[in-house]
Amino acid sequence: MTPLENDTFLRALARQPTDYTPIWLMRQAGRYLPEYNATRKKAGSFLALAKNPAYATEVTLQPLSRFKLDAAILFSDILTVPDAMGLGLYFAEGEGPRFERPVRDESAVRALVAPDPDGELRYVTDAVREIRKALAGRVPLIGFSGSPYTLACYMVEGGGSDDFRTVKSMLYSRPDLMHRILEINAQAVTTYLNAQIRAGAQAVMIFDTWGGNLTTAGYEEFALAYSRRVIAGLVKENEGRKVPCILFTKGGGQWLEVMAATGCDALGIDWSTDLGAARARVGAQVALQGNLDPAVLFAPPDKIRAEARRVLDAFGPGSGHVFNLGHGISQFSPPESVAALTDEVHTYSMQLRTTRPA
Amino acid sequence: MTPLENDTFLRALARQPTDYTPIWLMRQAGRYLPEYNATRKKAGSFLALAKNPAYATEVTLQPLSRFKLDAAILFSDILTVPDAMGLGLYFAEGEGPRFERPVRDESAVRALVAPDPDGELRYVTDAVREIRKALAGRVPLIGFSGSPYTLACYMVEGGGSDDFRTVKSMLYSRPDLMHRILEINAQAVTTYLNAQIRAGAQAVMIFDTWGGNLTTAGYEEFALAYSRRVIAGLVKENEGRKVPCILFTKGGGQWLEVMAATGCDALGIDWSTDLGAARARVGAQVALQGNLDPAVLFAPPDKIRAEARRVLDAFGPGSGHVFNLGHGISQFSPPESVAALTDEVHTYSMQLRTTRPA
Numbered sequence: 001m002t003p004l005e006n007d008t009f010l011r012a013l014a015r016q017p018t019d020y021t022p023i024w025l026m027r028q029a030g031r032y033l034p035e036y037n038a039t040r041k042k043a044g045s046f047l048a049l050a051k052n053p054a055y056a057t058e059v060t061l062q063p064l065s066r067f068k069l070d071a072a073i074l075f076s077d078i079l080t081v082p083d084a085m086g087l088g089l090y091f092a093e094g095e096g097p098r099f100e101r102p103v104r105d106e107s108a109v110r111a112l113v114a115p116d117p118d119g120e121l122r123y124v125t126d127a128v129r130e131i132r133k134a135l136a137g138r139v140p141l142i143g144f145s146g147s148p149y150t151l152a153c154y155m156v157e158g159g160g161s162d163d164f165r166t167v168k169s170m171l172y173s174r175p176d177l178m179h180r181i182l183e184i185n186a187q188a189v190t191t192y193l194n195a196q197i198r199a200g201a202q203a204v205m206i207f208d209t210w211g212g213n214l215t216t217a218g219y220e221e222f223a224l225a226y227s228r229r230v231i232a233g234l235v236k237e238n239e240g241r242k243v244p245c246i247l248f249t250k251g252g253g254q255w256l257e258v259m260a261a262t263g264c265d266a267l268g269i270d271w272s273t274d275l276g277a278a279r280a281r282v283g284a285q286v287a288l289q290g291n292l293d294p295a296v297l298f299a300p301p302d303k304i305r306a307e308a309r310r311v312l313d314a315f316g317p318g319s320g321h322v323f324n325l326g327h328g329i330s331q332f333s334p335p336e337s338v339a340a341l342t343d344e345v346h347t348y349s350m351q352l353r354t355t356r357p358a
Numbered sequence: 359m360t361p362l363e364n365d366t367f368l369r370a371l372a373r374q375p376t377d378y379t380p381i382w383l384m385r386q387a388g389r390y391l392p393e394y395n396a397t398r399k400k401a402g403s404f405l406a407l408a409k410n411p412a413y414a415t416e417v418t419l420q421p422l423s424r425f426k427l428d429a430a431i432l433f434s435d436i437l438t439v440p441d442a443m444g445l446g447l448y449f450a451e452g453e454g455p456r457f458e459r460p461v462r463d464e465s466a467v468r469a470l471v472a473p474d475p476d477g478e479l480r481y482v483t484d485a486v487r488e489i490r491k492a493l494a495g496r497v498p499l500i501g502f503s504g505s506p507y508t509l510a511c512y513m514v515e516g517g518g519s520d521d522f523r524t525v526k527s528m529l530y531s532r533p534d535l536m537h538r539i540l541e542i543n544a545q546a547v548t549t550y551l552n553a554q555i556r557a558g559a560q561a562v563m564i565f566d567t568w569g570g571n572l573t574t575a576g577y578e579e580f581a582l583a584y585s586r587r588v589i590a591g592l593v594k595e596n597e598g599r600k601v602p603c604i605l606f607t608k609g610g611g612q613w614l615e616v617m618a619a620t621g622c623d624a625l626g627i628d629w630s631t632d633l634g635a636a637r638a639r640v641g642a643q644v645a646l647q648g649n650l651d652p653a654v655l656f657a658p659p660d661k662i663r664a665e666a667r668r669v670l671d672a673f674g675p676g677s678g679h680v681f682n683l684g685h686g687i688s689q690f691s692p693p694e695s696v697a698a699l700t701d702e703v704h705t706y707s708m709q710l711r712t713t714r715p716a
Contacts, residue, residue: 163688168653172661215651216632217668253612254631273612274574293573295526303530310575330521 002137004202009071009140013203013244013266013287015320021312021349022070023342024142026268027328028063029075033335035062046091050076053127060131064138066335067342070322071139071203074128074196078146078207081188082155084115095159102158104166109177114188117195124192125199132200143201145192147208147249148185148226155181164213171222178222186226190233197235197243205246205268206230212251219255228262246289250327253278260285271326275314288315289322292341297325297333301340308344317352360495362560367429367498371561371602371624371645373678379670379707380428381700382500385686386421387433391693393420404449408434411485418489422496424693425700428680429497429561432489432554434482436504436565439546440513442473453517460516462524467535472546475553482550483557490558501559503550505566505607506543506584513539522571529580536580544584548591555593555601563604563626564588570609577613586620604647608685611636618643629684633672646673647680650699655683655691659698666702675710 004010008022030036039059043049050056056075063069079097083089088100103109115121131141146154154160156167156178171178193204211223231245247259248268259267260282269278269290278288296307308323315321323345329338362368366380388394397417401407408414418433437455441447446458461467473479489499504512512518514525514536529536551562569581589603605617606626617625618640627636627648636646654665666681673679681703687696 163653165653165656165688165690168651169656172651172654172657172665212630215629216635218651219630251609251630271573272570272577272609277574293526293530293576295521295523296530298523298527299530307530330523332523 004137004140006070006139009322010202010241010244012319012322013246013289014242015287017319019350019353020346021315021321021323023323023345024069024071024073025063025325025329025338026073028067028069028073028338029059030329031331032329032333032338033062033066035059047077047089050080051123053123053130056123056127057130057134060127060141061134063338064135067338068346069139069342071142072131072135073142073205074124074131074144074201076124076127076144078144078150078209079154080121080124081115081145081185081192082151084120085112085155085188087155097154098159099155102166103155103181104158104170106174106177109180112181112184114184114191117192121192121195125195128196128199128201140202141200142203142205142246143193143196144205144207145189147206147211147223148182148189148230149211149214149223150207150209151185151189152178152181152222153210153213155185164210168213171218182222182226186229186233190230193230194233194235197238201243202238202241203244203246204234205248206264208247208249208252211249216254219249219252220258223249224255224258224262231263244287248289256282266322268324269326275311275321276316279315279320283320287320287322289324291324291326294325294327294330294333297329297337297341299337301336304337304340305344305348308341309348312345312349312352323349362495362498364428364497367680368560368599368602370677370680371604371647372600373645375677377708377711378704379673379679379681381681381703382427382429382431383421383683383687383696384431386425386427386431386696387417388687389689390687390691390696391420391424393417404435405447408438409481411481411488414481414485415488415492418485418499419492421696422493425696426704427497427700429500430489430493431500431563432482432486432502432559434485434502436502436508436567437512438479438482439473439503439543439550440509442478443470443513443546445513455512456517457513460524461513461539462516462528464532464535467538470539470542472542472549475550479550479553483553486554486557486559498560499558500561500563500604501551501554502563502565503547505564505569505581505605506540506547506588507569507572507581508565508567509543509547510536510539510580511568511571513543522568526571529576540580540584544587544591548588551588552591552593555596559601560596560599561602561604562592563606564622566605566607566610569607574613577607577610578616581607582613582616582620589621602645606647614640624680626682627684633669633679634674637673637678641678645678645680647682649682649684652683652685652688652691655687655695655699657695659694662695662698663702663706666699667706670703670707670710681707 008018043055060075244265246266247264253273266287271293366376414433602623604624605622611631624645629651
């Protein structure tokens, strides 16, 4: 493989010194970019786009042409695994993801089988290989999946929810069924992420989007225990280099200590947690990724720059920070906002390194 | 006024010894009760019900006839204040609250005036007086309002939101306008809660439903600062008894220390925070209210009882706990679940007091 031209992202995840704070954005290839919308139109739908390696490669690279980003992330969906289990992922217009055949009873749970990453999910590893080729070593490529619990939320609920009534009902009434789903999901996600790594993903991220809907005890039992299992089963090195794993739980600010103890290399931090406080709590163990409020991108450039500096100052001097938003970028964000953000993060973090000891 | 037969709730808020842990439920008068739905049908709509003191009294008392609850809460809405400001509160079928005339620009902000609680909001204090009469001292009556920030979210957004894009845009782009709205809201909420207290509310609760959508710095600047102002301006005593104030921020688990320092008497704790950990952090300053996951009420009675014991055990021995859900009760909760819950909370907490020192 071509050597990496820019490994700032991987060095920051390893908490090694870097010249500046690297930045990438969750959902950086997405609807806020007109060129993405054009490709999506060509593809016909979001899923047709995600399942076509050539299109997925095209949109993965689009934000890198516009902005100075330090990593690319595979264009895909967090729900590819349950889709490959045969649950029938679809997107209703203007709504989030839904499943045609949600997993609601014992027989549906018993029927679940972890998909073969070389079978139904082959389009993902094909995309990873094609993206790596197209990147030609410019920046590292991140692979990802939803966490076992977050997948279970969608699988049981059949879609997003305000109150997660269906999945919570199963969790409290039939914890045995919930644990069975989570076991299969953990196995499936592990195999899936390892297939992405072997195909060329140079870091992986586990998105636990809904772990924050649990109690502290529930989070440990139903979400964290299974993310920990995935992390323990991951390929740790590939192409002669460590493959770091980032664990992100939206709304998980209260649980950083137990998240950091899973064996992951970095924690994704949403915008509700002060990054300095997070670092004081777990920064000796893991790198931190985050955590600008995505809504800041609706403000004028001067304000975006000021808020970016606030996040960098909160983390403070030293290594171990990957700049990101606290959640995915909104489709309504002006692309110019991202340009101002990436510029400020690079410029200001470089200044910080020359004006005070790292 | 009639003396209180059951002041367990008020004693627990004052962190005085009680024979058992008192319980009430957020939204306890609501759609999960068939008798509530019958009254609502008579009234014609939610708002017609809330604005009619006789109906409001009727539904406020309904859950007390069914369950052994230790407090009543005024039947009303958290958005009565902006409605009285002339923004036109309405409820679209199957959706949350909306405003006909959201506050989106400078001229709309300049036009805002805090409503007179004896004018537009007279129906609320009339309801408080009528409910107090009907309660005849059985249990204390709680008054409430949305927090200045939560009101602002609805006022600017025009309704609920997934991303609060409009209000966050104003907050980041025109903080001066946001602060102006919050100043007026703080003044209005203070006057409004004091009017409820003078009419007979024996405790008040500030619902900061959306404070959790902010960053830590933003929470202090835009949400907490104005709740603190409200708390500082509240009538502290009435009818010869202290009138305690409960501050609840959904998603505020990371900020309990600063919330406890506002001068409130108790914190509402959502289900994501372990109650024992919360107590260790702030229990020397304030009482705690909460925090069962509302979804537990979808489970069978045995599981509900086990989860109720878990919450009581997490708080541990000693006074200063008011049992509640971590959020409002779902309309889909079976009433029998509430019966099992109130019974277990009373029985088990009484046992705890006789088997170990308080």
